[in-house]
């Protein structure tokens with residue numbers, strides 16, 4: 001029986017990658033992703049993980065090499081953050097449209113400028129539309145579990161898409177948490193050896209990455225979209241399997257004290273646990289506040305989201321990225337447009353907070369919940385409010 | 393060691409050329425294209441089992457309009473600047489899968505193809521990385537001396553004086569104002585086991601070099617001169633003649649760098665560069681003074697190449713190519 005052990009989340013993620021028995025790792029260092037790939041290179045150097053470790057010369061090449069490796073039928077993995085992810089942008093779209101199943105950990109960090117190594121979600125949100133499955137971990141155990149699940153989702157013949165597992169830089173990646181690493185035998189049962197649908201094989205030659213004229217392009221995009229939407233069903237099956245084997249359950253949207261809540265905080269990633277503490281203390285004071293957090297960001301789980309918010313009068317959406325010149329942040333934007341089709345809908349207070357590693361404390365969540373309640377009362381017209389900005 | 397890798401190397405002769413065509417006809421290259429000819433020769437020389445990786449560019453576009461493909465061997469294209477990186481992943485993937493017994497153990501040639509723009513400019517970083525890391529693959533630069541796929545813009549491999557759509561012959565400047573980047577030297581400086589130049593007019597030489605390069609363990613680099621009648625503005629029947637003249641004038645000398653030793657195909661009675669330049673309208677604006685400038689440079693470069701040969705104490709190895 002696996003036991004819980006205190007370990008740094010980054011190390012735990014690399015141990016999960018090892019448990020997944022990857023064949024090729026290609027990576028380039030960037031804070032705060034470094035501990036993951038350093039540890040992986042150690043595992044390879046010690047022969048504990050039988051894989052090729054390609055220390056590429058850039059993130060653009062990291063993803064390109066992972067695509068090449070996956071194309072020959074290898075289980076491929078990479079990890080990055082921030083500027084590195086931005087440098088991969090071009091290949092992000094190629095990987096999904098070429099239907100390359102690979103897994104990448106994104107240790108979320110702000111995008112320059114000013115250069116800043118701390119956490120927010122602006123790196124991954126700039127990749128929102130790249131056609132990848134995108135998952136968010138709220139703690140170290142989830143980071144481990146989602147990593148294992150990601151390979152199974154990506155490689156499913158009904159999906160064949162790359163998957164990004166997001167975890168917050170430093171505030172999650174560098175903390176020590178109690179984590180249960182599953183047994184290899186159980187992982188092997190859950191995640192068998194990768195059997196590619198198509199691969200570059202001299203005995204059965206195929207051409208990958210062909211030139212697509214207007215007569216075929218739109219059909220390719222439609223297929224990618226269908227596969228991405230269909231990945232939610234596959235994820236549900238994978239989560240069921242995972243629960244059966246490991247006893248931990250996962251859903252695309254999770255609720256916390258949402259029953260009877262009039263105000264719901266909406267979060268993603270590791271801030272969720274702080275927000276839960278804030279919910280606890282507001283509940284103690286008799287305020288009807290709850291929380292939902294979105295684990296599956298792409299494809300967006302509309303049905304589960306509507307289900308989770310059906311009793312709420314007001315949503316306080318916490319975005320950790322900004323869509324400059326728009327209505328707020330990407331999560332707020334998604335939710336507002338999703339709700340537009342609903343006759344009955346809650347008031348949406350949209351907050352942009354925590355950019356570039358600014359602390360999001362229990363008090364800040366209480367402040368956002370209180371503001372949301374106030375604004376909802378008067379149905380205040382707002383696009384978004386940036387929280388904690390010093391005026392002087 | 394190269395001698396070990398090449399112990400079964402047999403040189404092609406006109407009678408022993410392979411029949412197999414990894415790149416088949418029906419592709420959409422322009423009439424008289426020298427690049428697709430060079431590509432076909434390299435692919436033919438290497439043959440199956442091989443995995444081809446193309447950078448974005450003319451050869452990728454003309455060979456893969458979905459749902460057709462001219463590739464009879466497995467082929468992948470991902471983007472413009474990353475052929476060497478994709479090939480790195482392909483090679484590492486094959487190696488690991490073979491080591492784990494998931495695919496049969498055998499030598500599969502991994503060959504990356506890119507134009508001069510995809511090599512000398514935007515792809516130089518990923519190429520340098522892959523060479524330095526020592527992947528077992530061959531990188532082939534098909535050098536048509538400009539960005540042809542996007543409409544004949546200059547690259548750092550465009551020769552001095554050549555007119556392109558972004559180095560026009562204007563009132564003040566006369567075409568390309570810089571000298572061609574020396575890619576084979578840059579590759580040789582990576583201390584890879586094998587670097588060579590080739591030209592389609594010397595087809596046996598080209599094919600033998602390609603075969604050798606693919607057999608050698610570790611990274612190899614082949615720089616192939618690839619005439620483009622459309623971009624260079626010469627007759628569509630002249631690709632071979634132009635690619636012979638470029639060697640006969642010493643503008644593009646043929647040589648190998650085998651484990652650091654330069655082996656040059658000697659040409660001590662070069663034709664004047666003017667003979668080469670005058671066939672192509674991309675040079676038609678050049679004044680006699682500019683032609684002389686080019687002549688001086690070409691002579692100096694050739695002398696430098698011979699010096700490199702002397703400096704690297706080339707002792708002919710068993711595997712060295714004889715003159716064709």
Ligand SMILES: Cc1ncc(C[n+]2csc(CCOP(=O)(O)OP(=O)(O)O)c2C)c(N)n1
Pocket residue numbers: 427448449450451472473506507508509510511536538539540541542547
């Ligand atoms: C990142 C990026 N920048 C620019 C382009 C546009 N582009 C496509 S092919 C090409 C030129 C290719 O030139 P070269 O590598 O010399 O090959 P050729 O077409 O001449 O064979 C360019 C500029 C691109 N596809 N991707």
